[in-house]
Amino acid sequence: MGSSIVDSVKLTVQIRLLPDATAQLALGQTLKLANQAANLVSDVAWQRRVFRAYSLQKLTYSQVRSLGLSAQSAVRVIKKVADAYTPNRRTKRRFRSDAAQPYDDRCLSWQPDQGTVSIWTIAGRFKGMPFVAGDYQRKLLAYRKGESDLLCRDGRWYLFATCEVPEPTPITPAGFLGVDLGIVNIASTSDGDRHAGKHLNRVRHRNQRLRGKLQKKGTKSAKRLLKRRRRKEARFAADTNHVISKRIVAEAERTGRGIALEDLQGIRGRVRLRKPQRATLHSWAFHQFGRFIGYKARRAGVVVVLVDPSYTSQACSACGHVDRANRQGQADFSCRSCGFAGHADWNAARNIAERGGAGWAASTSRTRTGALSPELQARPRPTVDDSARQTIGHGH
Numbered sequence: 001m002g003s004s005i006v007d008s009v010k011l012t013v014q015i016r017l018l019p020d021a022t023a024q025l026a027l028g029q030t031l032k033l034a035n036q037a038a039n040l041v042s043d044v045a046w047q048r049r050v051f052r053a054y055s056l057q058k059l060t061y062s063q064v065r066s067l068g069l070s071a072q073s074a075v076r077v078i079k080k081v082a083d084a085y086t087p088n089r090r091t092k093r094r095f096r097s098d099a100a101q102p103y104d105d106r107c108l109s110w111q112p113d114q115g116t117v118s119i120w121t122i123a124g125r126f127k128g129m130p131f132v133a134g135d136y137q138r139k140l141l142a143y144r145k146g147e148s149d150l151l152c153r154d155g156r157w158y159l160f161a162t163c164e165v166p167e168p169t170p171i172t173p174a175g176f177l178g179v180d181l182g183i184v185n186i187a188s189t190s191d192g193d194r195h196a197g198k199h200l201n202r203v204r205h206r207n208q209r210l211r212g213k214l215q216k217k218g219t220k221s222a223k224r225l226l227k228r229r230r231r232k233e234a235r236f237a238a239d240t241n242h243v244i245s246k247r248i249v250a251e252a253e254r255t256g257r258g259i260a261l262e263d264l265q266g267i268r269g270r271v272r273l274r275k276p277q278r279a280t281l282h283s284w285a286f287h288q289f290g291r292f293i294g295y296k297a298r299r300a301g302v303v304v305v306l307v308d309p310s311y312t313s314q315a316c317s318a319c320g321h322v323d324r325a326n327r328q329g330q331a332d333f334s335c336r337s338c339g340f341a342g343h344a345d346w347n348a349a350r351n352i353a354e355r356g357g358a359g360w361a362a363s364t365s366r367t368r369t370g371a372l373s374p375e376l377q378a379r380p381r382p383t384v385d386d387s388a389r390q391t392i393g394h395g396h
C-alpha cells in the first residue's frame with residue numbers, strides 16, 4: 001500500500017547505570033539536593049502564584065544556585081517544577097527526595113560505543129560511568145532526543161532516555177495472525193502457539209498471599225517490603241509481556257501478516273471469573289501487552305487491527321455456529337454443529353484472525369486511493385496511560 005505517512009514513535013529507553021560506591025553516593029546526594037531545591041521552587045510558585053518556567057526562574061534561580069546546583073541543573077529543576085504544575089494548579093506539588101531529575105546534554109553526555117556516560121553531580125562530574133544496554137537499546141539510543149531522567153529504584157540507578165524513532169510504512173498484510181489474550185495462557189495465536197503464564201501466575205499468587213499477611217501487619221517495614229514486591233512483580237510481568245509480544249510480532253513479520261487483537265477495552269467485561277482469579281487479571285497487564293504489540297508492530301511495519309471481542313470464545317471458527325455449549329471447559333472447544341474441536345484459546349484466536357482480515361478489508365475498501373488514511377491504520381487505542389510513550393527495558 002503506497003502510504004507515505006512519515007511518523008515517529010516516542011520511546012523512553014530505560015538504561016541501567018553501574019556507578020561505583022563513590023559515584024552512587026554522589027548521585028544520591030545530587031537527587032536529594034535537586035529535589036530539595038524543587039520543593040523550594042514549588043513553595044515560591046505556590047505562594048506567589050507564579051507557575052511559568054521563565055518567570056519562576058527569575059524569582060528563584062539565584063537561590064537554587066546558592067544551594068550548590070550547577071547553572072544547568074538549576075534551570076532543569078525550575079522547569080521540572082513548572083511542568084509539574086502544568087496539568088493544574090489546584091494542589092501544591094511536593095517532590096520526594098528521590099524523585100527523578102531531568103538531565104540535558106550539558107549535564108549528561110553519552111558514549112554509546114564505550115557504554116559509558118559522563119554525568120554531572122554535586123560532587124563533580126563523573127566520567128566513564130558504565131551503563132548496561134542490550135543491542136536493541138543501543139540502536140534506539142541513536143535516536144535519543146532531548147532530556148534523560150535520572151532516578152533510583154530499589155537501590156539501582158537508571159537513566160530514562162527519550163528517543164524519537166522513525167516509523168516504517170506498514171506493509172500490506174497477507175492475512176492475519178490472531179492473538180487471544182487470557183490468564184492461563186497469556187497469549188494464544190491462531191497458528192496454535194500458546195504462551196503460558198505459569199511462572200508469572202505463580203509469582204502473583206505468592207505475592208498475593210504475602211500481601212495479605214503484610215497488610216495485616218501494617219508496619220513501616222512491611223509496607224516497604226510490599227512496595228518492593230509490587231515493583232518486582234510489575235517488572236516481571238513487563239518482562240513476560242515483552243518476550244511474548246516480541247515473538248508474536250516477529251512471527252507476523254516473518255510471514256508477512258498483520259496482527260489481530262481483541263479490542264482491549266472489552267477484556268474486563270468479557271471474562272467472568274471466580275474471585276481468586278480476578279486478582280490475577282490485572283487489566284493493566286493486558287493493556288501493556290497491547291501497547292507492546294502496538295509499538296513493536298509499528299516499528300516492524302506490521303499492521304495491527306483491533307477486533308470486536310464478543311463471542312470469540314463461543315463461536316466456532318470453522319462454521320461460525322455460536323453456542324455457549326461449544327465451550328466445554330477452560331481449555332476445550334467442541335462445536336455442537338459441525339464437530340470442529342480444538343483448544344478453546346486456539347479457536348478464539350482463529351476467530352480473532354478472521355475478524356482481523358474482515359476488518360482490514362472493510363477499512364481498505366473505504367479509501368478510494370488504496371492508501372491508508374491515518375485513522376484507518378488500526379492502532380491500539382490509548383490505554384492506561386494515554387501517552388504514546390513506551391518504556392524499553394534491558395534486553396528487549
Ligand SMILES: [Zn+2]
Nearest residue numbers: 316319335338
Ligand atoms: Zn462448527
